[in-house]
Amino acid sequence: xxxxxxxxxxxxxxxxxxxxxxxxxxxxxxxxxxxxxxxxxxxxxxxxxxxxxxxxxxxxxxxxxxxxxxxxxxxxxxxxxxxxxxxxxxxxxxxxxxxxxxxxxxxxxxxxxxxxx
Numbered sequence: 001x002x003x004x005x006x007x008x009x010x011x012x013x014x015x016x017x018x019x020x021x022x023x024x025x026x027x028x029x030x031x032x033x034x035x036x037x038x039x040x041x042x043x044x045x046x047x048x049x050x051x052x053x054x055x056x057x058x059x060x061x062x063x064x065x066x067x068x069x070x071x072x073x074x075x076x077x078x079x080x081x082x083x084x085x086x087x088x089x090x091x092x093x094x095x096x097x098x099x100x101x102x103x104x105x106x107x108x109x110x111x112x113x114x115x116x117x
Contacts, residue, residue: 038117039063040084042117043111048109053108061099084099084112100112
């Protein structure tokens with residue numbers, strides 16, 4: 001029977017000493033941890049959302065400066081899509097939802113998706 005005390009420590013029962021008091025030994029176990037998978041947040045071009053709004057969203061939700069936001073917006077405009085940032089799955093999904101909510105609130109059909117990096 002193994003009980004986990006800490007992610008890297010596990011207890012393993014040992015034979016109790018002769019005096020009747022129980023003893024437990026903690027052994028350090030190596031954990032094989034892999035870095036989390038990364039996802040791209042990709043914004044898609046449409047013919048209705050103003051370029052200024054796209055730049056605003058890139059600055060507000062992805063913390064890009066004005067020059068970088070403008071470059072990404074132009075890539076979206078010319079190529080039909082552009083990567084806004086690369087994040088872990090939960091963060092990327094949250095960014096997508098924030099962008100979609102901001103676009104809906106402003107009345108724009110802007111689309112944003114999540115893709116594996």
